[in-house]
Amino acid sequence: MKDFLESTALITGASSGIGLEMARQLAPMAAHLILVARRRDRLEELRQELLGTNPELRVDCQCVDLADKHQVGELIAWLRDNQVKLDFLINNAGLGDHGPFEASDWERVERILQVNVVALTELCHRLIPLLRRHRPGAILNVSSVASFLPVPEMAVYAATKAYVSSFSEALRAELRGTGIAVTHLCPGPVDTEFGEVAQREGTAPEDFRPMPAMFKVSVERVARQALRGVARDRARVLPGFWINVAVLGVALSPMFLLRLFFPSSAERAQLPALQPRLAHE
Ligand SMILES: NC(=O)c1ccc[n+]([C@@H]2O[C@H](COP(=O)([O-])OP(=O)(O)OC[C@H]3O[C@@H](n4cnc5c(N)ncnc54)[C@H](OP(=O)(O)O)[C@@H]3O)[C@@H](O)[C@H]2O)c1
Known part of the structure; x- marks a missing residue:
């Protein structure tokens, strides 16, 4: 996809953050945007904003809980029934859970797996035939x-993202020459x-030790680089200079060295996030 002129894009997780920003940046060029998320009011608000910037744009809001298989099926059926000429699929919706795995709420873990892994995979699987019909097309996961290394205190989240990167690379290779490009985006904070x-619940924001501020990249820049990466048919987009340096460092370091930087189990046991569940046992 050289540019997104007159394209039809489906964006999951368009009600907030990176997905919302990608919708804003696509709106002036695209012909049709399908905005997917659970919060209808947010999607409707965004729809009005986008129509203000491009009155020719068609915007459909699809209120879907991607953790619910049935609702994912309904979204796919809606696309088919309405003969949507999809040429750009953006699998952006995702969520994490910060704290020790042992103390996690299983239902929340399941939602993370469903949204970050299962729904993303199913949308690719069911929508590739649609993308094939309207080539050239693109998938941005x-x-x-x-995704580059295990992350204690975000173990499931990091593992789901390792899946997304691995899956996207393999899918890209499989679809080479078909007119459907696959790119994956790896933002830092x-x-x-x-x-x-x-x-x-019950934890303070200070319990979360985020990456240092120098790794932060604005949401506008992340969205811009991601879309540029798709337009240039890049396999992977890593926004931010310091993130690239860090990833290179990780790639060059053997696992036994990286393990030295993981918090020890003694440190982890001190974290308040573990306490609510332990208190019930
Ligand atoms: N922010 C970061 O530091 C960062 C870093 C690396 C990667 N990422 C990735 O970037 C992507 C976007 O995240 P963000 O930073 O923009 O976070 P965000 O502001 O929390 O946005 C997440 C989006 O996902 C949607 N979503 C969550 N659960 C959903 C569900 N069950 N069904 C449908 N939609 C759902 C949310 O919509 P509703 O709540 O309205 O459903 C929202 O639109 C995620 O895949 C995330 O893992 C973020």
């Missing part, structure tokens, strides 16, 4: 810098609602 959503 949002992974994370957390970005100021969105992500941190708030990942925070467990």
